[in-house]
Structures are given as structure tokens and as C-alpha cells.
Amino acid sequence: MGIKPTTDANGHVLWYDVLAGTVRGKKIRKRFTVRRHKNALKSAQIWERQIRDQLDKARYNVVSVPTHKLPEIIRALELIEPYEVTIDQVVREWIKIKFVSNLDEPWSFGEAVHACLLHKRDLGVTEAHLGPLGVKLERIAEVFGNRPCDQITTEELEAYVRLRARTPHTWRNYRRDLGIVFNFAISRGRATRNPAKNMPKPQFFDRPPAIIRIHSVTRLLQSCNQMCYPYVTLGLFAGLRPFETVRLKRQDINLVARVLTVTGKRSRSRSRRHVTIAGNLAQWLDGWDPPGHTYWHVRDMIQAAARSSGVELAPDVFRHSFASHHLALHRDAALTAHEMGHQNQETLYRHYRELVSQEDARAYFEISPSVLPNAGTPESGRRDASLSRGCDASPL
Numbered sequence: 001m002g003i004k005p006t007t008d009a010n011g012h013v014l015w016y017d018v019l020a021g022t023v024r025g026k027k028i029r030k031r032f033t034v035r036r037h038k039n040a041l042k043s044a045q046i047w048e049r050q051i052r053d054q055l056d057k058a059r060y061n062v063v064s065v066p067t068h069k070l071p072e073i074i075r076a077l078e079l080i081e082p083y084e085v086t087i088d089q090v091v092r093e094w095i096k097i098k099f100v101s102n103l104d105e106p107w108s109f110g111e112a113v114h115a116c117l118l119h120k121r122d123l124g125v126t127e128a129h130l131g132p133l134g135v136k137l138e139r140i141a142e143v144f145g146n147r148p149c150d151q152i153t154t155e156e157l158e159a160y161v162r163l164r165a166r167t168p169h170t171w172r173n174y175r176r177d178l179g180i181v182f183n184f185a186i187s188r189g190r191a192t193r194n195p196a197k198n199m200p201k202p203q204f205f206d207r208p209p210a211i212i213r214i215h216s217v218t219r220l221l222q223s224c225n226q227m228c229y230p231y232v233t234l235g236l237f238a239g240l241r242p243f244e245t246v247r248l249k250r251q252d253i254n255l256v257a258r259v260l261t262v263t264g265k266r267s268r269s270r271s272r273r274h275v276t277i278a279g280n281l282a283q284w285l286d287g288w289d290p291p292g293h294t295y296w297h298v299r300d301m302i303q304a305a306a307r308s309s310g311v312e313l314a315p316d317v318f319r320h321s322f323a324s325h326h327l328a329l330h331r332d333a334a335l336t337a338h339e340m341g342h343q344n345q346e347t348l349y350r351h352y353r354e355l356v357s358q359e360d361a362r363a364y365f366e367i368s369p370s371v372l373p374n375a376g377t378p379e380s381g382r383r384d385a386s387l388s389r390g391c392d393a394s395p396l
Contacts, residue, residue, distance in 0.1 A: 003044050009355070015346065016044040020051035028055075033346065107190035109152060109181070110145030113137045116184040128243050128295070136177060149182060149191035154198040161199070168202030175199045210314035211321040211356070212236070214363055221372055223309035228301040230288045234260075235318030237281040237365065239326070239340050246298055248290045255282050262341070273341045280368040321364075323348060329361035 004017045015033040022028065028051055032040040073087075080090055107115070117134050143160060144152055157178060165171035178196035185191035212220070217236060224232055234245045244262050252261045258277040277285070293301075306313045314320075319340075327336045333345045342348055356364075 003041070003048060005041075013040070016040050018044045018048050020048045021055045023055070031346075035345070105190065106148045106150060107185050107188075108146055109149055110141040112149055112181050112185040112190065113141045113145075115188070116181050119184065128247075133177060136174075137181060140178070149185050150193060152195055154195040157195055158199055171202045175201070209320040209324070210317050211324050212311070212313075212317055214360060214367070216309075216311045217321075217364070217367055218372055219309040220305060220311045221367070223305040223311075225301070225305075227291070227293070228298075228305055230285060230290075231293075231298045232302060232305070232318070233281055233284040236321055237278050237284070237367075238275050239319050239322035240275070241319060242299065243295055246293055246295050250289050253277075253285060253288075253290075255285065258282060275339055278365050280365055283368045283370070324356045325361040325364040328356040328358050329365060331358070 002019060004019075005013045006015050006017065007013050013034055015031050018030050018032065020028045020030075030044075030047060032044040032047070034040045037043045076087060076090075080087065117130060117137070120130055140160065144156070161171060161174040165174055175196055178199075179194055182191060182194035182196055186194060221229055221232060231245045234240045234248070235242070238260060240248075240260075240262065248260075248262075252263065254260070255277065258279075260275040260277050262273050262275060302313070323336060323340055326339060327333060327348070330336065333348060337343075337345045337348045340348065
């Protein structure tokens with residue numbers, strides 16, 4: 001409980017998260033942003049004090065216990081006193097044991113994985129999302145597949161993930177995906193607990209995102225071939241995600257109106273959005289007809305161009321670069337968040353912003369085929385014929 005500030009890379013406070021208490025297991029929290037509230041810290045303190053006063057008053061307004069139940073409660077307290085546990089803990093464990101005894105057909109982990117993926121397909125989740133998730137879960141099922149879900153322990157899951165998670169983000173993703181399977185089995189009455197829930201949550205540090213500077217952008221584009229550079233420029237100058245670029249159709253690109261449409265079916269949030277086509281991007285896309293390459297083909301082409309140019313590509317670096325340069329050029333966080341498809345500006349400040357001067361941002365959005373006459377020529381990016389899938393991260 002308390003007030004926790006969140007700062008940007010320069011130490012400036014962006015907002016205050018307030019946790020005032022819990023009611024029936026649900027946390028009472030609220031966020032006070034510096035932009036929205038005139039004095040965010042003071043507003044957060046006043047709100048926290050009001051909520052706590054209300055909770056204190058509610059504690060005195062307890063429903064009275066029937067007189068005939070008092071002997072039972074006293075006996076229960078006497079029985080559990082040597083074990084140093086509370087009544088609610090004992091009741092919860094009893095309910096869990098009672099439920100397990102009535103579990104007629106418990107699922108194995110492999111059965112839970114199969115049913116969970118089938119359920120997501122029925123809900124209309126795209127194969128672009130289910131493909132990687134299914135591969136990961138099926139690999140885990142090779143180890144735990146034949147064992148009932150309720151027999152798998154948290155320690156076993158931690159030992160499995162510890163050998164494979166090299167970063168906190170990977171650990172978090174394993175914890176999330178395992179929880180999806182166990183929670184689905186619980187919702188269908190085929191399991192009683194989620195051992196992934198008790199896995200430790202990794203700590204993330206506020207580090208500036210990796211972006212590509214102008215000189216690296218030019219080197220990369222000069223190493224791209226004709227099939228590769230449209231996908232690179234869509235990420236760099238429109239902020240599109242990798243799977244959004246490979247799903248674009250010709251009718252989604254309107255160079256006359258300078259608008260690029262990302263339909264709900266092709267976006268991550270499943271919501272339709274329009275992205276402004278910058279002047280330099282319009283030149284890169286002029287005459288381009290999306291050939292329908294797969295994500296893996298495009299990723300391999302970009303990785304080959306990166307190796308040829310000597311440019312190191314971090315995960316999501318194209319999208320990060322677009323956000324940072326667009327914000328520096330226009331100095332309008334709401335506009336940049338809209339172009340990125342964010343519902344608010346907090347996501348932009350939390351994940352994407354890196355310091356860029358307005359002069360560098362202006363030069364960034366002036367990179368065009370006329371400036372790089374050799375970009376996209378058949379002679380560039382010849383490593384496309386010997387592509388490798390050994391890179392784990394997507395640069396887009």
C-alpha cells in the first residue's frame with residue numbers, strides 16, 4: 001500500500017500509482033498522471049486518505065454473528081490455534097480438497113494445452129498469434145504432457161523455465177503462457193490450481209529503448225534488396241509491427257490521401273486504425289504491391305541486410321525508432337500515440353520514448369530513395385539467397 005511514482009529516463013515523474021487497500025480480495029488503486037492533474041502528488045495523497053477513511057469506517061460496520069454460531073467459531077479457533085493459521089486459510093484448503101475429490105475427469109497438461117488452443121481458435125484468435133504460442137506449449141507438453149495438471153508443482157515449472165529464460169521478459173512470457181493453460185483447465189473443472197501463479201515475477205528496470213540513428217538507417221537501407229526495403233521503411237517511418245507489415249494488402253495503402261489502413265483483423269489490438277504516410281515513406285512505397293511474404297521470410301531478409309550493413313537490430317527497434325523520432329519532430333504526444341495505435345499516452349512514455357533532437361528527427365523523415373539512390377537495387381542485399389533463421393528477436 002502507498003503511493004509509487006513512475007519516472008522517465010530523465011527522472012521526471014510521469015504519474016503516481018496509488019494502492020489504498022483491498023476489498024474482498026480486490027485491490028483499490030488509481031493512477032494520477034502529471035499531465036492530467038494539476039498537482040498529481042497532492043491529489044493522490046488526498047484520494048488515498050479518503051479511501052482509507054472509508055475502509056476504516058466500514059470495518060466497524062460488521063454484520064453481527066448469530067448467537068448460535070458463536071460456540072462453533074470458538075471451537076474452530078481452539079482447533080487451529082496450535083497451527084498458527086487463520087480460519088479463512090483452513091476453509092480455503094478444505095474447499096480445495098473437497099473440490100479435488102469431486103473432480104471426475106482431471107486433464108493432463110497435454111490435454112489442457114490441446115483444449116486451450118482449440119478454444120482460442122473457436123474465439124477467432126489468429127494463427128499468427130496461436131502459431132508461436134502453440135509451438136511453445138507443445139514443447140512444454142513434451143515434458144509435462146502426460147501428467148495431471150494438479151500434480152505439476154511450481155518448483156518443476158521454475159526448473160524448466162530457468163534453463164530456457166535468458167531474460168526477465170522471457171521468464172515473464174513463460175509464466176503468462178503457462179498460466180493461460182492452467183487457468184483454462186480450472187475454468188472447465190479439470191484442475192484446481194495454477195502452479196504458474198506462484199512463480200516469481202521478474203523485476204524490470206526502466207531503461208531507454210534501443211533505436212536506430214540516421215547513419216545506421218541509411219546503411220541498412222542501402223543493404224536491402226527490392227523485396228526487403230518496403231518492410232523496413234514501414235517499420236521505420238510508419239511504426240507498423242512486423243506481422244502488420246506482412247499482412248498489408250494493396251488496397252490498404254492510399255498514396256494519394258497519404259493514409260495507410262491497418263484493419264482490425266491485421267492489428268495486434270484488433271482495432272482498425274489509420275496511419276499517416278510520411279512524405280519520404282510515400283516515395284519508398286510508390287509502385288509497391290505487397291507480394292504476401294511470410295513473417296519468417298521477411299525477418300530473414302531484414303536480418304541478412306543487417307548483417308551485410310553491420311547494423312545491430314534490437315527487438316522492436318523499428319517501432320521504437322519511429323515513436324522517438326515522430327515525437328521529437330511533432331512534439332505532440334497525443335498525435336504520436338494515435339499513430340502508434342495506443343489508447344493513451346502512458347504506453348508511449350513507458351515503453352517507446354528515447355531522446356532525439358528535432359533536427360535529427362527532421363533529417364530522419366527526409367531519408368528517401370532520392371537520398372539513397374542505391375537502396376533497393378538488385379545488387380544490394382545479395383545474402384537474401386542464403387537466409388538463416390538463427391536470430392531470436394524481431395527487429396521490426
